[in-house]
Amino acid sequence: MNTRSTSESARPARGWYLLLLVPFIAILWVPFYASGEPAVFGIPYFYWYQFLWILISAVLTAIVYFVTREPEGALPMAETLSSEDLDR
Amino acid sequence: MTIDWVALSVFILLFVIVTVMGFLAARWRRGDLDLLHEWGLAGRRFGTVITWFLLGGDLYTAYTFVAVPALVFGTGANGFFAVPYTIIVYPFVFLVMPRLWSVARRHGYITAADFVRGRYESRWLSLAVAFTGILATMPYIALQLVGIQVVLAAMGVEGTGLAADAPLVIAFIILAAYTYFSGLRAPAMIALVKDVIIYITIFVAIIVIPIKLGGFGNIFAAADAGLKAKNIPQGVLLAPGQFSAYATLALGSALALFMYPHSITGVLSSNSRHAIKRNAALLPAYSFLLGLIALLGFMAIAANIQPRAPYGAQWIVPGLFLQMFPSWFAGFAFGAIAIGALVPASIMSIAAANLFTRNIWREYVNPAVSDRDESNIAKLTSLVVKFGALVFIIFLPTQYAINLQLLGGVWIIQTLPAIVIGLYTRWLHRWALLIGWAVGMLSGTGMAVAQNFSSVYPLNVFGTVIPGYAALYSFILNLVVAVVLTWVFRAASAPAGADETHELDYTAVAA
Numbered sequence: 001m002n003t004r005s006t007s008e009s010a011r012p013a014r015g016w017y018l019l020l021l022v023p024f025i026a027i028l029w030v031p032f033y034a035s036g037e038p039a040v041f042g043i044p045y046f047y048w049y050q051f052l053w054i055l056i057s058a059v060l061t062a063i064v065y066f067v068t069r070e071p072e073g074a075l076p077m078a079e080t081l082s083s084e085d086l087d088r
Numbered sequence: 089m090t091i092d093w094v095a096l097s098v099f100i101l102l103f104v105i106v107t108v109m110g111f112l113a114a115r116w117r118r119g120d121l122d123l124l125h126e127w128g129l130a131g132r133r134f135g136t137v138i139t140w141f142l143l144g145g146d147l148y149t150a151y152t153f154v155a156v157p158a159l160v161f162g163t164g165a166n167g168f169f170a171v172p173y174t175i176i177v178y179p180f181v182f183l184v185m186p187r188l189w190s191v192a193r194r195h196g197y198i199t200a201a202d203f204v205r206g207r208y209e210s211r212w213l214s215l216a217v218a219f220t221g222i223l224a225t226m227p228y229i230a231l232q233l234v235g236i237q238v239v240l241a242a243m244g245v246e247g248t249g250l251a252a253d254a255p256l257v258i259a260f261i262i263l264a265a266y267t268y269f270s271g272l273r274a275p276a277m278i279a280l281v282k283d284v285i286i287y288i289t290i291f292v293a294i295i296v297i298p299i300k301l302g303g304f305g306n307i308f309a310a311a312d313a314g315l316k317a318k319n320i321p322q323g324v325l326l327a328p329g330q331f332s333a334y335a336t337l338a339l340g341s342a343l344a345l346f347m348y349p350h351s352i353t354g355v356l357s358s359n360s361r362h363a364i365k366r367n368a369a370l371l372p373a374y375s376f377l378l379g380l381i382a383l384l385g386f387m388a389i390a391a392n393i394q395p396r397a398p399y400g401a402q403w404i405v406p407g408l409f410l411q412m413f414p415s416w417f418a419g420f421a422f423g424a425i426a427i428g429a430l431v432p433a434s435i436m437s438i439a440a441a442n443l444f445t446r447n448i449w450r451e452y453v454n455p456a457v458s459d460r461d462e463s464n465i466a467k468l469t470s471l472v473v474k475f476g477a478l479v480f481i482i483f484l485p486t487q488y489a490i491n492l493q494l495l496g497g498v499w500i501i502q503t504l505p506a507i508v509i510g511l512y513t514r515w516l517h518r519w520a521l522l523i524g525w526a527v528g529m530l531s532g533t534g535m536a537v538a539q540n541f542s543s544v545y546p547l548n549v550f551g552t553v554i555p556g557y558a559a560l561y562s563f564i565l566n567l568v569v570a571v572v573l574t575w576v577f578r579a580a581s582a583p584a585g586a587d588e589t590h591e592l593d594y595t596a597v598a599a
């Protein structure tokens with residue numbers, strides 16, 4: 001693989017990785033969500049907050065994926081590509 | 089109980105379908121199954137979609153589907169820690185696992201212990217990683233059988249003596265056979281069917297059951313009252329004294345999960361770094377499902393489902409389905425749980441077999457083993473591992489397997505410094521890592537045993553007691569020992585071994 005192109009494309013995107021820390025803070029500090037109020041549709045805050053963070057965390061991960069994307073398939077491997085028709 | 093023939097017929101039909109698929113899987117994306125990386129990693133050929141199904145089926149096991157609601161049923165909010173745990177695990181996977189994939193692809197590593205050996209030139213550290221992996225996996229396989237046992241009992245298939253275990257034995261022989269013939273391709277293909285059934289089951293349950301019980305407001309109110317009546321004064325919420333346990337259980341479990349051999353096997357079988365990164369964003373769909381499943385525990389309280397001997401609170405999910413649904417749908421759901429046990433049991437036995445073959449047999453018994461023999465030994469080991477789990481469940485109390493699986497989390501996290509930190513830096517000395525591992529294993533086991541097999545240990549920090557997950561506490565001790573001893577070994581100029589990997593291997597897109 002080409003070293004120079006990876007380091008050039010990776011460097012400006014580095015800061016985006018900090019987004020991956022956000023779920024840790026939101027989830028590991030329990031007092032943020034330990035209460036029952038406000039409830040939504042009868043579901044206490046404690047529960048819907050954590051359900052919401054499943055989604056937020058997935059979205060943050062997806063954002064980091066797209067902005068830090070590496071060039072794909074730099075070295076094509078014949079056997080992989082041929083079996084890769086449906087499953088991408 | 090009498091046998092519920094309608095439910096059992098649906099159940100058997102599903103079972104037959106996946107059995108046929110398991111054997112046909114040998115021909116799927118055909119490879120030479122006499123090679124270990126074809127049998128044990130399916131030729132590293134799975135793209136994003138198959139990896140999603142495979143890892144989903146692998147990590148969210150049938151035991152999880154039975155045990156998490158049981159814990160929520162019994163202890164309330166505390167049991168919900170499985171959800172934050174599966175939230176924070178994916179950012180971690182996104183960062184770390186592509187590096188492991190790349191270096192493994194470059195050097196043909198099949199297990200984490202292969203990597204540790206190459207990185208540190210240490211057979212002993214590699215053996216420690218392999219041994220820990222096998223040790224932590226065995227009780228996990230045994231527990232998958234508990235999931236099958238409970239749903240069989242719910243359909244009236246139970247009794248006493250050896251004959252009562254016959255259905256379980258048959259299910260396991262079938263599982264062992266297609267794993268032997270098809271390798272990792274079998275659970276991957278079955279995972280496709282299993283997950284579709286699981287998603288249907290849970291979405292129906294999460295709509296129908298709340299309607300029958302008068303909405304989520306009623307369910308939480310009834311669960312709150314029910315828990316308070318059981319001497320849990322905080323009801324469906326956490327008491328302030330539980331915060332530290334909740335957070336450390338989530339963090340410790342998240343760090344441990346991808347050290348398990350079956351998780352690493354799932355990661356290494358994918359065909360690219362991109363497949364792993366995409367899955368870090370896509371797998372949370374299963375976490376959402378898991379959260380819904382956890383709520384079944386509260387629904388069971390609201391529906392007044394009672395635990396039943398000898399299964400205890402693990403009975404409540406099957407009990408809830410029996411009460412809420414017609415027999416045919418209950419059979420469908422039970423099929424989902426049983427098949428949900430087969431997929432991880434199969435992957436776990438393959439992962440343990442890979443470790444044994446590569447890092448114990450080839451390393452210590454017969455270094456000159458041919459590729460063909462290596463594959464055969466792995467196949468045989470997968471049989472032995474599953475047979476051991478079966479014997480364990482049939483002849484010993486279930487509680488033993490539960491206690492050992494709890495210890496498994498404490499054990500497997502001790503391999504993290506060698507594996508994960510090793511992916512970034514070789515600063516830690518191989519002997520320091522090995523001693524740190526030993527200290528972590530002993531202290532973690534000691535903490536759990538001292539608490540009579542509770543995973544939460546009340547650590548006394550300068551007079552303040554902080555209850556937390558024993559795995560995380562022992563892991564911190566492991567790290568401290570590894571860092572301090574690294575200074576010592578470096579000062580003493582102890583040989584650090586050669587590194588066969590190169591910095592660029594860790595970000596390589598292809599072999």
